Amino acid sequence: MHNRLKVRTTEAQKAAADREKEKKLQLYRNTINDVFERRSRNEYDVLALKSSEGLLRSNPDIVTIWNYRKEILLHLKPSEEIINDELYLTEKCLQVNPKSYSAWYHRNWLLDNVDPSPDWNKELQLCTKYLKIDERNFHCWDYRQIVASKCQEPNENELKFTMEMIESNFSNYSAWHYRSKLFSAAGKDEESTKISELSLVESAAFTDPSDQSAWIYQRWLIGKLEPSKFIYKVSRIKNKIYLILNRKLPNNYKIIGLGETNWEQFDSKIWYKKLDNIDSSKIQIIDEVNQVIDNLSIDNVQQNIFNLNISEQLRLVLNGQLDSLHQLLDMEPESKWALLTYVLLLYTLKPNNYFKNCLKNIKLLKELDSKRKNYYHDLESRYQIEHWIANNNNNNMDSVNLKGYGLTAFYHMHMFLFNKNIDLSDNDLSHTNLNHLKNLIMCEQLSLKNCKLENLDNFPALNNLEVLDLRENKIQEISYKELTKCKSLKKIILDKKQIALDKILECINQSTNIEIL
Amino acid sequence: MLQKDVKLDNTTKTWVLKKHIDFLQSFGKERHQYESSMMEFLRMSGMYWGLTALYLINDGKIPKEDEIFEYIKSCEHSCGGYSPAPGHDPHLLYTLSAVQIACLLNRELELPTEKIVSYVSKLQQDDGSFTGDKWGEIDTRYSFCALACLSLLGKHNEINLVKAVDFIKSCQNFDGGFGSRPGAESHGGLIYCCVGSLSIAGRLDLVDADTLGWWLAERQLPSGGLNGRPEKLPDVCYSWWVFSTLNILGRDHWIDKEELKTFILASQDNEGGGFSDRPGDEPDPFHTLFGLAALSLMSYDNILPIDPTYCMPKAVINRLGLKPQTLSRP
Numbered sequence: 001m002h003n004r005l006k007v008r009t010t011e012a013q014k015a016a017a018d019r020e021k022e023k024k025l026q027l028y029r030n031t032i033n034d035v036f037e038r039r040s041r042n043e044y045d046v047l048a049l050k051s052s053e054g055l056l057r058s059n060p061d062i063v064t065i066w067n068y069r070k071e072i073l074l075h076l077k078p079s080e081e082i083i084n085d086e087l088y089l090t091e092k093c094l095q096v097n098p099k100s101y102s103a104w105y106h107r108n109w110l111l112d113n114v115d116p117s118p119d120w121n122k123e124l125q126l127c128t129k130y131l132k133i134d135e136r137n138f139h140c141w142d143y144r145q146i147v148a149s150k151c152q153e154p155n156e157n158e159l160k161f162t163m164e165m166i167e168s169n170f171s172n173y174s175a176w177h178y179r180s181k182l183f184s185a186a187g188k189d190e191e192s193t194k195i196s197e198l199s200l201v202e203s204a205a206f207t208d209p210s211d212q213s214a215w216i217y218q219r220w221l222i223g224k225l226e227p228s229k230f231i232y233k234v235s236r237i238k239n240k241i242y243l244i245l246n247r248k249l250p251n252n253y254k255i256i257g258l259g260e261t262n263w264e265q266f267d268s269k270i271w272y273k274k275l276d277n278i279d280s281s282k283i284q285i286i287d288e289v290n291q292v293i294d295n296l297s298i299d300n301v302q303q304n305i306f307n308l309n310i311s312e313q314l315r316l317v318l319n320g321q322l323d324s325l326h327q328l329l330d331m332e333p334e335s336k337w338a339l340l341t342y343v344l345l346l347y348t349l350k351p352n353n354y355f356k357n358c359l360k361n362i363k364l365l366k367e368l369d370s371k372r373k374n375y376y377h378d379l380e381s382r383y384q385i386e387h388w389i390a391n392n393n394n395n396n397m398d399s400v401n402l403k404g405y406g407l408t409a410f411y412h413m414h415m416f417l418f419n420k421n422i423d424l425s426d427n428d429l430s431h432t433n434l435n436h437l438k439n440l441i442m443c444e445q446l447s448l449k450n451c452k453l454e455n456l457d458n459f460p461a462l463n464n465l466e467v468l469d470l471r472e473n474k475i476q477e478i479s480y481k482e483l484t485k486c487k488s489l490k491k492i493i494l495d496k497k498q499i500a501l502d503k504i505l506e507c508i509n510q511s512t513n514i515e516i517l
Numbered sequence: 518m519l520q521k522d523v524k525l526d527n528t529t530k531t532w533v534l535k536k537h538i539d540f541l542q543s544f545g546k547e548r549h550q551y552e553s554s555m556m557e558f559l560r561m562s563g564m565y566w567g568l569t570a571l572y573l574i575n576d577g578k579i580p581k582e583d584e585i586f587e588y589i590k591s592c593e594h595s596c597g598g599y600s601p602a603p604g605h606d607p608h609l610l611y612t613l614s615a616v617q618i619a620c621l622l623n624r625e626l627e628l629p630t631e632k633i634v635s636y637v638s639k640l641q642q643d644d645g646s647f648t649g650d651k652w653g654e655i656d657t658r659y660s661f662c663a664l665a666c667l668s669l670l671g672k673h674n675e676i677n678l679v680k681a682v683d684f685i686k687s688c689q690n691f692d693g694g695f696g697s698r699p700g701a702e703s704h705g706g707l708i709y710c711c712v713g714s715l716s717i718a719g720r721l722d723l724v725d726a727d728t729l730g731w732w733l734a735e736r737q738l739p740s741g742g743l744n745g746r747p748e749k750l751p752d753v754c755y756s757w758w759v760f761s762t763l764n765i766l767g768r769d770h771w772i773d774k775e776e777l778k779t780f781i782l783a784s785q786d787n788e789g790g791g792f793s794d795r796p797g798d799e800p801d802p803f804h805t806l807f808g809l810a811a812l813s814l815m816s817y818d819n820i821l822p823i824d825p826t827y828c829m830p831k832a833v834i835n836r837l838g839l840k841p842q843t844l845s846r847p
Contacts, residue, residue, distance in 0.1 A: 002752070004799045006786070021551045028555060036604050062558040063650075064605040070652060105654045136749070142701040173747040177702045180691040212735060212747050220691045223728070268722060371741075371773040372734050378771070378847050409847040432767065432846040458845065 031055050032065075039068050044075035046082065053089060060093035060100040069106070073114045083115050091126075098130070104139050108146060120151035128161065135165060141174045145181075155186045170204040173213040180220065194221055195317050202321055205337070206328060215337040222318075222344055228309040230285050230294040232389075233301045235396060235418050236275065237442065241298065243271040243283060244415055246305045252288040258298065267439060269414050301394055306386050308348060318349055336369045347383060355387055377428070378409040385411050396442075399423060403447075410436035418442050425449035425469065431479075434458040440465075448473070449493075461485035469493040471517060477503035484509050491515055521750050522738040523795050525783045532818060533787050534574060537805065540790030541571040542580065544802060557602040561592060561611035565618050567802040570809050572621055572830050573821045582622050589615045589628075597629065597636030598650070608650045609640060613662040616669050620833050630670050637663050638676045644687075645680030646698075656697045657688050661710035664717045665827060668839060673717065682720050685711045693729030705736060705745030709758040716765050716826040716841045726844055730768035733759050741776030742784075742795065752794045753784045757807035761825040764814055767844040774815050781808045 009017065035052045049072055052065045073086065087110065093103040111118035127144040130137065148158055159182050165175040183193055198221055204214035226247075233244040241258060248268045249255070255263045259276040266272050284295040296302055310318070325342045332338065343361045346354045362380045366373040384405045389412060392398070399421035407427040413436045416422060422443050429451040438460035440446070446465060450472035459482040466488050477500050483489055489512050494504075496516060504514065543549060544567050556563060568579055579585070592600045592615065598607025599615035612633065619625040640647045640663065647659035660681055667673040687699045688711060694703025695711035708729070715721050736743045736759045742751025743759045756777060763769040783796045784804070791800030792808035806828075813823040822831040826841035834841070 002794050002798075004793075006793070006797060006799045025551050025554055059555065059558075063608060064558065064600070067606050067650075067652060101654070101656075105652075109652065109654075136746070138696075138702045138704060138746070142697060145700045171748050174702050177690065177692075181700050184691075216692060216732065216735070216747065371737050371776060372771055375731060375734050375768075375771040382847070411847060430846065435845050436847075 028055070028058075032062075035065060035068065039071075044072045046076070048072055049082070049086075056089065056093055056103075057096060060097050060103040063102045066102050066106045070109065070113075073110070078114065083110065086110055086114075094130075098134055098137055099139055101139070104143055108143065118150075120147055123147045124151055124153060131165065135169060135172050136174050138174060141178060145178075155182050158182055166200075166204065170207055171211045171213050173216070176213055176217040180217070191311060191314060194224070195314060197221055198317055198321065202324065205341075206324070209328065209332060209335040209338050212337060215341060218341060219344060222341075222348055225308045225310055225314075225348060227306055228294075229302050229305050229307070231283065231296040231302055232305045232415055233394075233418070234283050234296050234298050236298070237418070239275045240272050241275055242266070242417060244417060245269045245271070246412070246415075249285070250287075253293065254286050255283060256286060257283040257295075267414060270417065270439065303390055303393060306390055307350075310348075315349065318345060319351075321345060322349060322351075334368055336365065339365055339368065355383075358383060374408065377406075381405070381407045381409040382411040389415055394419070396420075402427070409433060413437060414439040416440055416443075420444045420464075423447045425451065427451050429453060431455045431457045431459075435460055437462065444488075445469075455479035456482040459483060459485070461487075463487055465489055467491045467493070471495040472497075478507060480504045480507040483507075483512070493517055521744075521748055522740050523742065523751060525740055525780065525796060530782050530785055530787055532782060533785060533790060534818065536787070536790030537785075537792075537809070538571065538575055538790070540786070540800065541567050541575075541802065541805065545581075558605060559601050559611075561589075561599060561601045561614040561618075563601075563802055564588070565614040566806040568618060568621055569829060570802065570806040573809050573813055573823060577821060577830065577832065579621060582624075585618065586622055586624055586627070589618060593629070595632075597632030597634070606650065607636070609637065609647065609659050609662040609666070610649060612636065613666040616666045617827075617829060620669050620829065620837065623833075623836070625670060625837075628670070630672065633670065634667060634672045634675045637667055641676050641681065643680075645677060645682070645684035647681075657685060657695060657707050657714070658697065658710050660685055661714045664714045668717050669827070669837060671837070678718055682715065682718050682723070685714055686723050689723075692732045693725045693727075694732055703732070703746070705733075705743070705755045705758040705762075708733070709762050712762045712765055713826050713841075716843065719842045721765070721842050721844055724766065724844075726766045726768065727847065730763060730766050730771055733763050733766075734768070734771035737772045737777065741773065741778075741780035743772075743777065743780075750795065751780065753781055753792050753804045753811075754794065754807040756781050756811035757828065760811050761814060761828070764825040765841075765843050767846045769814070770846065778812065778815060778817060781812055784808060 032055060035055065038048045038051060049069060052069065055062065056065055076082065087107065090103050090107040093100060097103065111123065124147050127140055127147055130140045159179065162175040162179050165172050201214045201218045201221065205218060230245050230249065231243065232246050235242055243255065243263070255271060258273070261274050261276050263271045263273045281297050282295050285293045287293050322345045325338055325345065328335065328338045329342060339361055343358050346358050359380065362376050366376045384407060385402065388402060396418040398419065400416050400419050401423050403423045404426035407429065410433050417439050420442055422440060425447040426449065431453055434456065435458040440462060442464055443462055444464050445467045447469035449469045453473040453475055455476045456479040463486065465486045468489060471493055472495060483492070489509065491513050493515050501514065544553065564585065572579055591603050592611065594600060594607040596607060599612045600607045601611045616625065616628065616633065619628050642648065642655065646655045647663045648655055649659045663676060664673055664681065667675060685695065688695045688701065690696060690703045692703050694708045696702050696704060697707050712724060715723055736745065736755065738744060738751050740751055743755040744751050745755045745758065760769060760777065763771060784792050786793065786800040789800065792804045793800045794804050809820055810823045810828055813820040814825060824831045824834040824841065825843070827834055
């Protein structure tokens, strides 16, 4: 039951209500039994149609009754009048329950399967009428898409309709959603569409900064920008070459170069191949028409891997939005949506001092929008790790130092696949993050000192790991058994507070030593 | 614009476990005859909601097991599908509910597996989608019904899984969410169905977990309750659809669980037991299950653990040897 307020009643009221219910129940049973009996007698006539109308008008969700009507209609080869009556019935039922899946579907089915000349244009008008009454009814929006494609309504007109809906109320998320679909379907010139949509969404968001519809749409428009590069690093390990990407490769893209053996996938963003006759030192990524999308020479690193592909024109527009947001925040410093969008735009455009500014504002967001503070913690962690990667050339022999960044999440850990020495100490982790360490396959020394760990569940099998620092955590002794998966582990560093040493010793390999510091 | 939400009064509601058990056990008894008859068109699902809820708070005990199993049998059709009640037509929705109840009773082996498999697989279309019954309505809810139902019987390889997954992928939207069909708007309930299907199929790699997780986290309103779409009212059932999806995606820490608990507890009927859609409304088994299930995911009181993909007791899912995929925290 949705939206049915519980009311207090007296005994007398209750008795009256019970009598009323009993009457209704009797009527319902008589009617439905009558309809089922007709069906069992194979009655497929107008009378049978009439017999179930009242039932559906009071409860449009009884699917079986709609099914019986479908059988009758297929049998009857009905006149225009009967079809119109049936359409009218669905309308009446939708007035009773505008969210009735079965009433919506019956209408659609009728026009598709029974009506010899369905008037889809009239249907489109009906959708418009209904959406003006209930602007967020997703059943009607979804039906509208079916109808619009049936009557081949041009996308332009549908865009115009969404615009009217948005103009009458900016907070119409359904309309924003439909725009996103219409643009993708039209394959419209991405750049100009994006720019015009950005300006539309800006005026909407500024009109009511607390409404999330326009802001979510804007985040999508900004988020659609992709990094121009794919390849972060190419390097040799023994007789294999590993290729580290910053994101998944689209299905129709290919990797070529460095000999004839095929590239195989290790993980969604890690590829490798056997080292054979190297015919060039370059790896290329090509698209479906063999155009080179990205390339890198072996033993190289692409530090600017997270820089986005933004045209000058778009940059101009986005810079304008950044300024407007700044002004909006001057007037309404507590507008969470404006602040979040400001952070996203800063991170996208990377003006001077952007990083410090981002961190400062994420801190504010954690306070302003405390329900989602852990989301902001994780977002900050991603930014911190990306910033480290962009500012370190990360040769294989270098150590990775992500100590004390307040990390709550691990992003891009696969980019440290070649590193032997990794320091992740003084962060705010949980055992549920630990399986992201699985790609640290060359790591020999790892520090998780003071990371608030309570157990080691999900700790991956790191075959080259020799030394693991676990000081200043409160890890359950029993979970040390996870470490037996790490076959080369020689030393675990603990501190004096981790007292039940004998219990820990029972859980680990005999070849592993414990050092107390 | 005023944000759509409800206001909770400051009195914290006490947890009335015993009353919830009474409320759930009262269904099928005289006192609910009216509701039960008027709602017979969905009774099989109604029983799944009520019995699963009862299992969670009644130490896994379900009364009148034989009677319940007889009821399922009385709704069996020769095509292999199940109807909500005798006399009604079979449908995928109630076929899933029937299989779920049989699993709760540990009697799924007594069902005609081959026939059910045949019924479900015939409803798959060329594009991988599923219709709810022979009349052709397509919806991602039915994709979930098909995958959940067959995997509970250990038979999900009998349909075209690759195509089923492709169809779900085609329903993905700009916000990372999913709708009922390609092009349809994202909605908490349908997102659960799609992410749940991908979890069963082991293809959560197709989800943009950060984008969708953030959108889902934004469903939490100042009252602590969750809505199913932007600018809508909170509802206890989204405490399940949205929160379980966040859990599957390893991002349930992106909302405030304490405040969600407060909202769900405020939606209890402290007099007669049960939960309603939001504080002050009439309780029903549907919201009672989804309220309790969400509390279970947050390890509240001694509610038995629930599986976020199947919305069934974890013990049952483990007994069946199922391991639906979940993602770890970022």
